[in-house]
Amino acid sequence: MEPEEHSMEPPATPEEEMPLTAAPGPAGCQLFGYVGIEAVLDQMKVKTMKMGFEFNIMVVGQSGLGKSTMVNTLFKSKVSRKASQPGQEERIPKTVQLQSVTHVIEEKGVKMKLTVTDTPGFGDQINNENCWDPIIKYINEQYERYLREEILITRKRKIPDTRVHGCVYFVMVVPPWGGGHGGHAGVMVVLGRLRPLDLEFMRRLSKIVNVVPVIAKADTLTLEERAEFKQRIQEDLKTHAISVYPQEDFDQDPDDRALNDRIREKIPFAVVGADQEHQVNGKRVLGRKTKWGIIEVENPAHCEFPLLQDLLIRSHLQDLKDITHNVHYESYRVRRLNESNRPELSSPNGLPGKGEGGSDL
């Protein structure tokens, strides 16, 4: 590193901790020589790489929407086993069961412990009321586990993080020929909009976890239909006040906001999943081979899978984790710790010092 001329910011607003008064610092000091504060970034990188990362993702959607294929394509490895393998019986579970699978993947020296939670049986029953309950229970359980570890007197150096960082919700494409436009009397078809189950689920879950909606098996939509479908979904989300990731409230500065606005325009991503490679123009690409052509999964002109991959992994993975930790976990903690302020415990005077700002002890 070569010594450069840097101008230091003048020492700003000196703060006092103990009673001696301090005079304000001098303005504008010229510095010669290099101090080396930047090196702390490298130190941090080395430390985090040694420690490794954890990432927990949950996929929710009806069976047959391509969830497992999607996850495998996303992480370029056989992370989840597909439900319908040739030779295996296909069983639709009676209730929603959650299955978590953990693997370690490594790229460029970065180790990541990836946990994928699958939800077979979601939305598959005839009566799907409260099918989101097991999922909500699971998410809260992970928060509870973390909270308990954090509250211990002798706690671990690194608390194992099993909290769900992102929930990918697969929205079914309602085929445009499903029964006509608008509402015919007696025929209840929701055309090109979110179904009540989708709305209900996303409404409940976006309060406790980052929800990323995607349009599954989007190769049945033409580009115009896709745009229309997306528009309607965005409207629906706005009408029902469902805030999906990236949430508008958590944009920290104008740069973030600009970047996230561009992403929000494209939510939900229309994706196609494939795990087989085919030969296209002399290159081997991942795609789905059909009689009318090969849909290249990683081609932005064909589907929006690269956008999803960018969002989830390349640019916003840390952000997903941070929002889970700083927002969702904290609000869970507040709810949990306030639970003990039950009215029957307090006398007519009320318990002293309770409330949002006061320290508990």
Added chain:
Amino acid sequence: EQTNCDLFSVYGFHLGLFTLFRSYSFLQNKNDGYRTLPLSGHVGFGSLPDQLVKKSIKQGFCFNILCIGETGSGKSTLINSLFNTTFDDPVSSHFLPSVKLRAQTYELQEANVLLKLTIVNTVGFGDQINKENSYQPIVDYIDAQFEAYLQEELKIKRSLFSYHDTRIHVCLYFISPTGHSLKTLDLLAMKSLDSKVNIIPIIGKADSISKTELQKFKNKIMSELVSNGVQIYQFPTDDETISKINTIMNGHLPFAVVGSTEEVRIGNKMVRARQYPWGIVQVENENHCDFVKLREMLICTNMEDLREQTHARHYELYRRCRLEEMGFRDIGPENKPVSLQEAYEAKRHEFYLELQRKEEEMRQQFVQRVKEKEAILKEAEQKVHAKFEERMLALQEVKLKLEKKKKVLEDEIAMFVEKKANAEVLQSQPSVSTPLLSLKKDKDRKKYVLMLVIRGSKKKFLHISLL
């Protein structure tokens, strides 16, 4: 020979298998028993550390340094040299009655890294005649910062994300360059601080010691520290990239530094240096002093580790002790893990009862005091009444007496008036010119004399006049 070779090769083969197995299980252990999946293409999470770094840059870094040393040991100059700027720090006198800590926060920026640097100086350390309480204020200050963080962490609605961390990350302890050994104060201070903060001992104003003396001095200091069980900060040696340099640096402790706020021209550059008649001591010359080593260790190589140690070791220790002090336990009386809920509720209930009891006590005290005051007032009132009665009685008596006297006086006056009247009556009778000439007049004269004589007596007056 044949069999030997075979045995050897078989042995080698087994050894090879064994090491392979060992390394495999080692890998397994590293991954906590999870399968490692091979990737068939580029996923892109290799950029994760960069994402993390980007976020940290936005958030900014906090670094807090505590400088302990006697007045005039070169603390401020060293800090100015370390960060290549002039922090305003007024020179303190030697006559302060007790040790105080002065903290100042500065915002430094280099490239795109924003550093919130807090320098805490001890003022008056080692100046008093009685140095018994020299290091207690320092320990209290460090504990206070931990306490503030703990309170924030225990709040229900907390914002750790944007909390300005004031916990001390490193303590630079300035040893006086006597050349002999550590002072008792140094040993005691470092002993009381070694479990609360990362201590890096430094020999200040090292240009007053020669090279040979310096090495002996350093050895003496280190052996004294070891024999007294003082745990100073060891630069971490577990990471391959920096372990080599850190081990070397660990051997150079304590760093002998020279600081300077003046620049001297050497060749065609202006460098920080101290100019003496016999030569120039250059601050950044590694042959002259260990300043460069200190800067590298403190800032370039180990800043993050210092912060992590403070949080993961010292703060956790403080937190554990404090929570145990408050009565929290992880394991309940039946050796079952106590749930957070129950613990909090139990504590809350306890505190509430305590509060009620205190309130009751205060109420009782208040009532008591009121009663006492009332009694006193009543007594006073009674006394006043009694006095009043007394005075009234006295007044009555005096009044009576006066009345009596008045009556007597009035009687006297009445008698006098009567006598006066009678005398006037007698005088107005035909007057006898020479009562001595006639006998008749003699009788009269006798009567007259008799009357004159008798006039004096009140009681017989009337009686004689009749005569």
